[in-house]
Amino acid sequence: MVLNQFLVLAAALFCIGIYGVLARRNGVLVLMSVELMLNAVNLNLIAFSAYLREVSGQVFALFVITIAAAEVGVGLAIVLLIYRNLHSPDLDRVDELKG
Amino acid sequence: MIAQNVTFWILAAAMVLAAIGVVRSQNVVHAALYLVVVLAGSAAQFILLAAEFVAWVQVLIYIGAVIILFLFGIMLTRAPMRSDTDLDNDQRWPAAVVSLFLLGVLSTLLIQAFGDKEIDISGGHGAELLAQGRAGSLAESIFAAYVVPFELVSMLLLAALVGAVVIARRD
Amino acid sequence: MLEYAWIIPVIPTVSFVLILFFGKRMPRQGSEIGIAALGASFVLSCVAVVQWIQHVDDATSEHGLGALRSLGKSLFLAESGAYAAVGPVVSTVEWFKIGAVEVAVGTQIDGLAVMMLFVVTIISLLVHVYSTAYMHGDVRYTYFYAALSLFTASMLTLVVAPTTLQLLVGWELVGLCSFMLIGHWWEEGANTNAAMKAFLTTRTGDVGLMIGVIVTFFAAGQTFDIVHINTVALEGVGGHTIWVVGASCLMLGIIGKSGQFPLHTWLPDAMAGPTPVSALIHAATMVVAGVYLGARLYGVFWQGFSIGDGGVNFMALVGGITILIGAALAFVQDDIKKVLAYSTISQLGYMVMGLGVGAWVGAVFHLFTHAFFKALLFLGAGSVSYSASHHSFDMREDMGGLRKYMPITFWTFLIGSFALAGIFPLAGFWSKDEVLATAGQGNYEIFMVVGLVGAFLTAAYMTRCVWLTFFGEYRGHGHPHESPRAITVPLIVLAGFSMVAGLANATALGIEKFVEYVEPHGEGFPEVFTPDFDLGLVALSNAIVVIAIGIGLFFWLDRRELRGLKGLTERSGAAKAGHTFLVNKYYLDHLYEQGIVGGIKGPIARASYWVNQRVIDGVVNAVGKGATAFGRVVYRYVDQDVVDGAVNGIAHETDQAGGLLRYVQSGRVQRYALMLFAAVGLLAVALVIFS
Numbered sequence: 001m002v003l004n005q006f007l008v009l010a011a012a013l014f015c016i017g018i019y020g021v022l023a024r025r026n027g028v029l030v031l032m033s034v035e036l037m038l039n040a041v042n043l044n045l046i047a048f049s050a051y052l053r054e055v056s057g058q059v060f061a062l063f064v065i066t067i068a069a070a071e072v073g074v075g076l077a078i079v080l081l082i083y084r085n086l087h088s089p090d091l092d093r094v095d096e097l098k099g
Numbered sequence: 100m101i102a103q104n105v106t107f108w109i110l111a112a113a114m115v116l117a118a119i120g121v122v123r124s125q126n127v128v129h130a131a132l133y134l135v136v137v138l139a140g141s142a143a144q145f146i147l148l149a150a151e152f153v154a155w156v157q158v159l160i161y162i163g164a165v166i167i168l169f170l171f172g173i174m175l176t177r178a179p180m181r182s183d184t185d186l187d188n189d190q191r192w193p194a195a196v197v198s199l200f201l202l203g204v205l206s207t208l209l210i211q212a213f214g215d216k217e218i219d220i221s222g223g224h225g226a227e228l229l230a231q232g233r234a235g236s237l238a239e240s241i242f243a244a245y246v247v248p249f250e251l252v253s254m255l256l257l258a259a260l261v262g263a264v265v266i267a268r269r270d
Numbered sequence: 271m272l273e274y275a276w277i278i279p280v281i282p283t284v285s286f287v288l289i290l291f292f293g294k295r296m297p298r299q300g301s302e303i304g305i306a307a308l309g310a311s312f313v314l315s316c317v318a319v320v321q322w323i324q325h326v327d328d329a330t331s332e333h334g335l336g337a338l339r340s341l342g343k344s345l346f347l348a349e350s351g352a353y354a355a356v357g358p359v360v361s362t363v364e365w366f367k368i369g370a371v372e373v374a375v376g377t378q379i380d381g382l383a384v385m386m387l388f389v390v391t392i393i394s395l396l397v398h399v400y401s402t403a404y405m406h407g408d409v410r411y412t413y414f415y416a417a418l419s420l421f422t423a424s425m426l427t428l429v430v431a432p433t434t435l436q437l438l439v440g441w442e443l444v445g446l447c448s449f450m451l452i453g454h455w456w457e458e459g460a461n462t463n464a465a466m467k468a469f470l471t472t473r474t475g476d477v478g479l480m481i482g483v484i485v486t487f488f489a490a491g492q493t494f495d496i497v498h499i500n501t502v503a504l505e506g507v508g509g510h511t512i513w514v515v516g517a518s519c520l521m522l523g524i525i526g527k528s529g530q531f532p533l534h535t536w537l538p539d540a541m542a543g544p545t546p547v548s549a550l551i552h553a554a555t556m557v558v559a560g561v562y563l564g565a566r567l568y569g570v571f572w573q574g575f576s577i578g579d580g581g582v583n584f585m586a587l588v589g590g591i592t593i594l595i596g597a598a599l600a601f602v603q604d605d606i607k608k609v610l611a612y613s614t615i616s617q618l619g620y621m622v623m624g625l626g627v628g629a630w631v632g633a634v635f636h637l638f639t640h641a642f643f644k645a646l647l648f649l650g651a652g653s654v655s656y657s658a659s660h661h662s663f664d665m666r667e668d669m670g671g672l673r674k675y676m677p678i679t680f681w682t683f684l685i686g687s688f689a690l691a692g693i694f695p696l697a698g699f700w701s702k703d704e705v706l707a708t709a710g711q712g713n714y715e716i717f718m719v720v721g722l723v724g725a726f727l728t729a730a731y732m733t734r735c736v737w738l739t740f741f742g743e744y745r746g747h748g749h750p751h752e753s754p755r756a757i758t759v760p761l762i763v764l765a766g767f768s769m770v771a772g773l774a775n776a777t778a779l780g781i782e783k784f785v786e787y788v789e790p791h792g793e794g795f796p797e798v799f800t801p802d803f804d805l806g807l808v809a810l811s812n813a814i815v816v817i818a819i820g821i822g823l824f825f826w827l828d829r830r831e832l833r834g835l836k837g838l839t840e841r842s843g844a845a846k847a848g849h850t851f852l853v854n855k856y857y858l859d860h861l862y863e864q865g866i867v868g869g870i871k872g873p874i875a876r877a878s879y880w881v882n883q884r885v886i887d888g889v890v891n892a893v894g895k896g897a898t899a900f901g902r903v904v905y906r907y908v909d910q911d912v913v914d915g916a917v918n919g920i921a922h923e924t925d926q927a928g929g930l931l932r933y934v935q936s937g938r939v940q941r942y943a944l945m946l947f948a949a950v951g952l953l954a955v956a957l958v959i960f961s
Contacts, residue, residue, distance in 0.1 A: 001103055003216045006144065007209045009111045013118050013137070015202035020122035022194035022944050026186050028127060028172045030940075032134050035165065036118055039141050042157070050148040051218050055231050055240045058153050062241070065153075065160050066252050070259035072165050076172040077267035084269075089176040091940060092188050098937030193944055201951045208958065243369035 006047035014040035027079035027089045031072060038068045103147060103220075110147075114140035125186055131169050138162050148218070149228040152237050272321050272359040275377040278387055279426035281311045282394075286419040293412035298402075300412040304419050305398045311426070312391040315384070322384045326787050329356045357792060358383070358497065360432050371492050378432035378496065381788035382565055382634060386429040389641045392767075393554035394422040396760035400649055401546045403756035404656055408544075414454060418550070421447035425555040429562065433494035434483045437566070441479065441527070441559055445472050448556045452543035464542035471536035475526015479563075482519030486570060489516055500569030500794030510573070517574025520567060521585060528560025528618045531592045538603075538611040541663075545652030548607060552614045553645035558637055561621040565634050568625065572796040577628050582716070589623025590720040592616065597727035601734065605663045606651045609735045613690065614644055616724060620705055627717050629708030630798045631775070635784050636705055639697035639771045643689035646764035650683035653757045654739060658750035665738040668746035672739060675750035678758045680740050682765040687736050689768040691729035691815050694808070700772030703808055707777075707801035718807075725811055729818035777801070 013036055020033025042061045049057025083089045113136060120133035138161045145154035220228060230236060241249050285307030293300025362376030377383075398418060405414055424447055428440025446469075453465030483494070489512045490499040503513050524530065529537040537557070541548055551557060564571060564585070575583040596616030603609045617640050624633030654672060655663050657679075662668040673680045689696035692703070702725060710718035744750060752758065775784035789798070934945070 001107065001147075001218045001220065003218050004209055004213050005104075005107060005111070006148070006218075007213065008206050009114065009144075011202060011205040011209060012115055015198040015205070016115070016118040016122055018201060018947055019194050019198040022197065022940055022947065023187050023191045024122065025188040026127060026176075028169060028176060029122075029130055029186060031172070032121055032130060032169060035134065035161075036121060036137060039138060039161075042153075043141055043144060046145050046148050046150045046153060047218070049150065049231075050228055051216070053228065053231065055236055056245070058150050058232060058237055059240050059245050061150070061153050062156060062237070063248065063252055065156055066256065069160055069165055070256050072168050073263040074259050074266065076168060077263040079172060080175055080267045083176040092938050094939070095937035098935065188940065190941065190944055193948075197944060197948045197951065201947060204951050204954050204958075208954070246368050 003047060003051050006043060010040040010043040010047070012040075013037075013043070025090045025092055027082060027091050028076070030091060031075045031079065034075070035068060035072065038064060038071075107144070107147060110140045110143050114144075127173050127186065128170070131166060131173065134169070135162055135166055138166075148232075149220070149225070150232040151229070152232060152234045272318060272325065272379045273361045275314075275318055275359075275379050275383075275387070275430055276361070278311050278314050278318070278391070279423050279430060281307045281314075282419045282423035282426065286416050286423060289412060289416040289419060293416060300415045301398070301402050304415040305395070305402075307419060308391060308395040308398050308422065311422075312395045315387040315391045318379065319384045319388050322379065322381060323787055325359070326356050326381070356380075356790075358432075358790070360497075362432055373435055373494055374433060375436050376432050377430040379430065380790050381784075382562075382790070383430055385634070385638060385784075385788050386562060387426065389638060390422060390425050390429060390554045393641055393645050394418070394425075394550060396645065396649075396763060397546045397550045400549075400652070400757055400760045401544075403754045404546055404652055405544060410454065414451075414544070417447055417450045417454075418547075421451060421550065421555055425559065428559055431566075432496060434486060434496060434499065434567070435494045437496070437563070438479065438483055441523075441563075442476065444556055444559055445469060445476065445527075448472075448540070448547075448551055451547040451551075452540045454544055454547065455542075458542075461542040464536075464539040468536040468540045471533050472526045475523045475533055475560075478519045478522020478526070482516050482521075482523060485512065485516040485519055486567070489513065496566060497794045500567060503567075503569040503573045504794065504796055506573055513570060513574040515574075517571045518584065520563065520570060521588070524560035524564050524622060525588060526560070527563075528557050528622060529592075529615045530560070530588050530618065530622055531595055534592065534596065534615045537615055538599075538608050541605070541607040541611050545607065545648060545655065548611075549645045549648035549652070552611070552648060553641040557614065557618055558621075558641065561618060561625070561633065561637050564622065564625045565630060565637075568630055569794050569796060571625065572628075575626065577626065578796065579713075583626055586623050586626030586714065586717050589619045589621070589626050590717050592619030593623060593720055593724035594619075594727070597724050597731065600727075600731040604666050606654070606665045606669070606735060606739060607648070607663045609665075609731060610644070610647050610651060613647075613728065613731070616728065617644065617690070620702060620721065620724065623717055623721065624705040624708070627705075627709040627714035628712050628798055629705045629801075631784050631789050632701060632704035632706075632708050634788060635775050636698075636701035638774070638784075639689070639701040639768075642764050642767040642771050643686045643697055646682060646686035646761060646768055647690065649757070649761055649764065650679050650686060653679045653753040653761065654683075656757065657753040658744075658746060658748060662746075665735065666745070668748075669739045669744075670742045670746075671744040672750055673741060675744075676752045678752060678761060682758075682761040683740070684736060685765045685768050687732040689772075691732050691819070692725055692811060693815060694812055695772065695776075697768050697770070697772035699812070700776050703811060704775065704777065704801070706811060707807055710807060711801045722811060722814055726814045726818045729815040730821060733819045 017033045017036035017040060020036060021030055024030050024033060042064050045057045045061040045064065049055065049061070079089055082091070082094060086093050117133045117136035117140065121130050121137065124130040124133060138157065142154045142157040142162075145151075145157060282304075285303050289300040289303050293303065296302060358378045358380035360376065360378045362374035365373045365375045367373070398415070401414065401418070405411055408414060421444065424440050424443030426440075428437055428444060431437035431440060449465050449469040452468050453462050456462045456465070486499050486503070487494055489508050490502040491507075493499065502508075503516075506513065526533045537552075540551060543551070571585060572578060575585050577583060577585070593616050596612045596614075596619055600609050600612035600616065603612060617636070621633045621636050621640070624630070624636060651663065653676065654669060657676060658669065658672050685696065689698040692699045702721070706718050706721045706725075709715070709721060773781060775782055789795075934941075936942075
């Protein structure tokens, strides 16, 4: 297997995730796209772990999974708070900082 | 070799399509289910790369816990379950341009940098790789070399737990 | 028993859980569980004491026969004396393992540990019994007993710790429990504040302790094992400097926990807790934890502070200063418990100074005797407030003349005071003398003088305290009477110990049980110096005490209402200034609150204001002025001459650009993210092209 096939797949997932983060209005969907991006990072870590025969890549993948779980928890709490205050999960309603 | 490559391409195609589904679907619950496909495909890729333990952690944590969390989030924010076009904002086209542009930059750089370097799984190397991905070898690494980051991550989880409760609490 | 000593801390822990969950349903609301548990712990501790003594005796006699005792510890004649080296009895289980570092929990029983086990369990038992009367009818009676059990259990965990990590766990638990108990009556803001203050002040020291534990961990080659750390420290492995750092950090922990100068301010405020808690905190747990740490890791301090060399070191200096300021502050307190609190600070100063001047036996012995008479004094003060002054502790307003009404409390309190002052042959005399004699004969003469001055002050303020409380006319408004038996019995027991405890190491009589059984001879312990009996010093210290009592009586005996002191502060300006200085506790609280907290808040705010006013405004003004000047030039030479239309065009374009750029500030995160990602992509391309 070529290393690049994993890396390009990860890049594709990452960019699809970026599209989601940029184009989605619903907070929950934005968080899902962030998960896509994090998952792409994990794929990279594992691919390099196999390529370099180095176990630390997998250890960091585990850390990323853990941190992603924490991030979803806090992120959903924030979306919940936005929903409660603005009665909508839409992120483009949050524009208090408009210039 | 061929078998692995065929598996890879099937999985890769499924993952990319499902990922597009996640960001294009007009139904929130469908998006979550597409995400399951991507994450499961990712776990399969991990197995293909002989990272057995991480693959199962991926299944347990992501598909088991995170998706459930998302479904709860969808439920609690009463996101519209029906199909409508309301889920995207007005910068769909700029976002598509930017992400395609980034994909182009990234793939060009990756192909230039790594060319066709192989992940060596021939003969004894494959067995070696499998041994590296076992829980035992990972545990030795986590609890010896990476024990401080590990403890920090557990602190972080605790902080995130408390933080999530504090933020989402009705008071 | 010595191998099974883990049972002793486990019993109160179990009792804590039982009281917490089932206490309310018990006929006496959980107090009986606590008393039974502490009783069992106490009996087991006594067994441990007896077995340890037998253990040492066996080792000594076998040593005479030339045989080696098992237990994996070598046995040899300590070079300093004729005592066999008896290693501690260690029994541990693995707690966790990181790489090559194994961390164990368990017990390490030696003379120091069994002595502490005995002291902690007996004081705690008596406090438990006492509280049945004192806390009777309290809103959180059950909770109080649960916290007492946990407090005792934490202290016992700390005492038996074989590793610095277990010691740290016990240490923090003790801090937590003291927080819970000081703030027991949290309905009043002052009590909550006192609890917070105690917690935060000791935490300040704890940071030092934590760093110290880490430093010693690495200095001793990645181990938490206390005996090993001490041994390595004494050998000076890794250089002297690392041990100086380690000892200084650990010393911070002692300063915080044992109320040493300058972190002593939490101790008097901790009087906000119920009196039995004060007795427990001041006598057997919490504050002595610091001294215990010093005694336990003595090898580190010995090496770090070069204690063997004589002269002045950090530890002795802190202890010496604390003796004097604690004793001086005790003079101006009207609250009987605060007098005792400052007295504790001063006595802890003796212990720390004792450790600092090499008087290990003296310091540990003083810890032992002090526990009895200080617990006695606190419980006596509690008895007074319970039965005579409606839970007030004000000696001037609500006490006086109680000698007639409460004879048991009076006599026991008097014994406690004399023991504290160091009158022959009560407990305090022997231990204080041991500290002073070691200081005097071991090149630390100056600290002996400090100790004698401290003894003088101690005797004088205790005379004042006893006088105001028990003599003269009753000034309160209640009907004073003797306290119930649950209060007087612990007082009598403690008075008994205050009289005889000193005989455990009465050097003058040739009894040296502490040197024999408590002092570890052997691995990981420096060759401390055992002083000879010094009749001159004994006579001197007793004379000083008697003179102090005489002066105290002279001041307070004839002048019924403190006219002596009042008159003095009114007559003499210097005395008045000194009095004000003492009443304000050397302004340390002010320093902490206004100096440090305010000092951080104020200057930063002021500095940023200054920066705002001068720098930013200055820049803005300068830019403004420069722009104006430039504008004039442009107006005169360019604008007038060059085509107006171009200027207007530029202005129009700027307006347009501003209008367009306004849309960038949409306030929408995703718009910003879009620009961010686009910029990242463009920069990546630029980087690739230009490198």
